Amino acid sequence: MSNDVVADEPTVIDEHREEMLQIMRSELGDAVVGSHIRPNDDLWVRVTRDAWVTTGEVVKAKLGCTFFDFLSAIDWLPSPFGRDMDSQEDNVVHGQTLKDPAPMVSGYAGGDTRMQVFARVTSIEQGHGLTLKVDLPDDDFSIDTWSSVYRGADWHEREIYEMFGINFVGHPHLVNMYLPGNFEGNPMRKDFPLLARRVKPWPGIVDVEPMPGGDNDDADEEEGSAE
Amino acid sequence: MTAITDRDQLASVAARAADNRLNVDFEVDGMTLNIGPQHPATHGTLRIVAKIDGEQVVSCEPIAGYMHRGYEKLVEVRTYPQVTTLINRIDWLGSFANEVPFILAAEKLMDVEAPPRAQYIRTILFELSRLANVSLFLGDLGIQLGGLSIGFYSFRDREFVLNQIEAVTGGRFHPNFDRIGGIKDDLPKGWIAETHAAMAKMRDFCDEADDLLFGNEIFQRRTRGVGVIPADVAKSYGLSGPNARASGIDWDLRRDNCPKGLVYDQADWKVWTHPDGDSFARSWIRLQETREATKIVDQLLDNIPSGPIMAKVPRIIKVPEGEAWVATENPLGEMGYYVVSKGDLVPFRVKIRSASFNNVSIVPWVCKGAYIPDVITILASLYFILGDIDR
Numbered sequence: 001m002s003n004d005v006v007a008d009e010p011t012v013i014d015e016h017r018e019e020m021l022q023i024m025r026s027e028l029g030d031a032v033v034g035s036h037i038r039p040n041d042d043l044w045v046r047v048t049r050d051a052w053v054t055t056g057e058v059v060k061a062k063l064g065c066t067f068f069d070f071l072s073a074i075d076w077l078p079s080p081f082g083r084d085m086d087s088q089e090d091n092v093v094h095g096q097t098l099k100d101p102a103p104m105v106s107g108y109a110g111g112d113t114r115m116q117v118f119a120r121v122t123s124i125e126q127g128h129g130l131t132l133k134v135d136l137p138d139d140d141f142s143i144d145t146w147s148s149v150y151r152g153a154d155w156h157e158r159e160i161y162e163m164f165g166i167n168f169v170g171h172p173h174l175v176n177m178y179l180p181g182n183f184e185g186n187p188m189r190k191d192f193p194l195l196a197r198r199v200k201p202w203p204g205i206v207d208v209e210p211m212p213g214g215d216n217d218d219a220d221e222e223e224g225s226a227e
Numbered sequence: 228m229t230a231i232t233d234r235d236q237l238a239s240v241a242a243r244a245a246d247n248r249l250n251v252d253f254e255v256d257g258m259t260l261n262i263g264p265q266h267p268a269t270h271g272t273l274r275i276v277a278k279i280d281g282e283q284v285v286s287c288e289p290i291a292g293y294m295h296r297g298y299e300k301l302v303e304v305r306t307y308p309q310v311t312t313l314i315n316r317i318d319w320l321g322s323f324a325n326e327v328p329f330i331l332a333a334e335k336l337m338d339v340e341a342p343p344r345a346q347y348i349r350t351i352l353f354e355l356s357r358l359a360n361v362s363l364f365l366g367d368l369g370i371q372l373g374g375l376s377i378g379f380y381s382f383r384d385r386e387f388v389l390n391q392i393e394a395v396t397g398g399r400f401h402p403n404f405d406r407i408g409g410i411k412d413d414l415p416k417g418w419i420a421e422t423h424a425a426m427a428k429m430r431d432f433c434d435e436a437d438d439l440l441f442g443n444e445i446f447q448r449r450t451r452g453v454g455v456i457p458a459d460v461a462k463s464y465g466l467s468g469p470n471a472r473a474s475g476i477d478w479d480l481r482r483d484n485c486p487k488g489l490v491y492d493q494a495d496w497k498v499w500t501h502p503d504g505d506s507f508a509r510s511w512i513r514l515q516e517t518r519e520a521t522k523i524v525d526q527l528l529d530n531i532p533s534g535p536i537m538a539k540v541p542r543i544i545k546v547p548e549g550e551a552w553v554a555t556e557n558p559l560g561e562m563g564y565y566v567v568s569k570g571d572l573v574p575f576r577v578k579i580r581s582a583s584f585n586n587v588s589i590v591p592w593v594c595k596g597a598y599i600p601d602v603i604t605i606l607a608s609l610y611f612i613l614g615d616i617d618r
Contacts, residue, residue, distance in 0.1 A: 042551075042552060044550070066459065066462045066463065067462045067465065067467075067478075068462070068463060068464065068465035068585070069465060069554070069561070069563065069580055070465070070563075070565075070578060070580040070585075072565070072578040074567060074576050075576075079303075105569065107549075107550045107567055108549070108550050118565075120552060120563075120565065120580070124462065124476060124477075124478045124483075127483055127484060129552075131550075131552060131565075150463050150464075150465070151460070151463040151464050151588075151589075151592070152463060152464040152465035152585050152588055152589075154588060155584065155585075155588040156584075163299075176292075177291060177292060178291065178292035178295035178617060179292065179295070187297060187300055188299060188300055194300060194301070194303075194304060
């Protein structure tokens with residue numbers, strides 16, 4: 001239960017968002033497990049899974065966030081298929097031994113587990129919005145549905161259900177949105193291979209790797225790329 | 228012998244029919260009407276399965292996914308500059324507008340700001356995409372309600388806008404012109420005067436549409452009081468853009484929450500709202516927005532500052548670790564990108580919040596109880612682009 005508030009610039013205090021966070025804390029208590037404020041820009045709040053629906057009701061009632069932007073998920077697992085964009089073949093091509101996958105690092109407001117559901121809501125009257133996050137335990141990718149709080153969550157949850165394999169308990173109509181009904185796997189998970197890349201390495205990688213014998217790749221000091 | 232065979236055939240046909248009837252009886256009350264995936268009123272390949280009772284829709288379910296291209300997965304294996312190539316195919320009628328929020332999100336993470344001239348040109352191109360998109364809406368609306376003339380006019384007059392976009396970017400539909408830290412190229416010679424002329428033509432087109440469509444009694448009867456969406460339902464579904472403003476929600480991201488990098492505050496224009504929330508209101512708002520967009524373009528054209536068009540950015544773009552959400556007011560509504568970067572060449576995760584996805588998710592709610600011809604009006608006035616639903 002670390003309530004760490006990390007500001008980008010500690011000198012800038014965003015009173016409005018601090019106040020929003022205070023309201024969340026007083027309403028939800030210990031359910032708020034992490035937060036992050038980018039001053040005069042944005043607020044992230046991470047809550048426990050049990051308090052997910054309550055959180056939706058609180059931001060709707062107390063913060064006036066009646067406008068539903070989106071609901072989605074992040075798979076924080078580092079891609080098991082080599083470093084960032086390249087496939088394992090690329091690692092071999094560059095004459096290096098295969099790298100170990102990078103350690104799992106979560107983003108703003110922290111995170112303990114692999115799968116994270118996040119949602120964005122906005123208050124039209126007050127002109128602020130916030131991103132809510134919630135961790136899902138590694139052995140149980142399921143969470144209560146938000147479709148009773150925000151009607152728009154219905155379709156978004158269906159999309160996550162098929163793309164990430166997250167089960168939304170109490171969802172009225174949890175069926176595939178895009179994929180055929182008999183599709184196997186959850187494409188947006190990091191361990192789901194992008195087959196096109198497995199079959200043939202992306203030629204575009206040449207654009208971003210230093211060319212042997214060419215200009216050095218240390219271009220940070222160079223002029224901008226206006227051609 | 229033949230008689231027996233015939234009888235056997237008849238019996239099997241009758242048995243099949245009975246089976247079908249049985250299935251129907253078990254599944255639904257009444258009849259199921261399948262609209263699409265190829266019906267013209269669905270703007271592409273959206274399928275709508277409506278269960279009807281007489282002429283009224285009891286329930287309906289849009290079935291998307293015929294155009295799903297998996298952009299959220301694909302951008303995870305592309306560098307930031309490469310991403311714009313993909314994402315301007317989301318809403319293909321206003322494609323430049325799709326690039327802008329992603330570029331702005333990357334700029335926010337990198338703490339880069341485009342020079343003023345680039346911001347002006349960006350905003351102008353953004354509004355030109357809106358004109359290209361919304362002018363086609365007005366034509367499409369007419370076509371679906373049987374007024375074909377306006378359809379032809381809209382295709383004719385949209386060319387004026389597309390020509391201007393093409394003159395700058397080289398592409399009529401997929402400019403791929405926005406860059407992190409600025410734009411790719413400067414304006415060609417004589418472009419400003421030509422664009423003023425094109426804007427005048429677009430205003431004429433708006434007047435034409437106003438006469439042909441909005442003054443038409445049949446159009447009014449078919450759209451007034453049809454598909455009414457109250458404001459609180461609209462918010463709950465995340466309806467945005469003209470659809471939300473037609474329900475009286477006074478919210479425009481260009482005015483109220485304009486991200487850094489666009490210069491809407493430099494122009495004098497009006498955000499229109501309509502209290503009715505019906506199909507007519509949604510169409511009318513779009514007509515007014517077309518007019519406002521021409522005004523914005525005209526004003527910005529006169530005030531473009533001189534100077535560079537690219538900020539100083541490294542040749543190889545690595546976006547620092549962090550998360551950013553940037554949404555802009557696209558032709559179809561609020562379009563945003565939630566970009567998660569891990570300090571690499573490629574984004575770790577990009578959530579594409581497209582306007583049509585939320586706008587169409589209200590269809591089951593709003594079509595409930597509507598008459599079948601009104602379903603077409605409602606779909607037309609909600610105005611979605613299939614690529615924007617499926618991504």
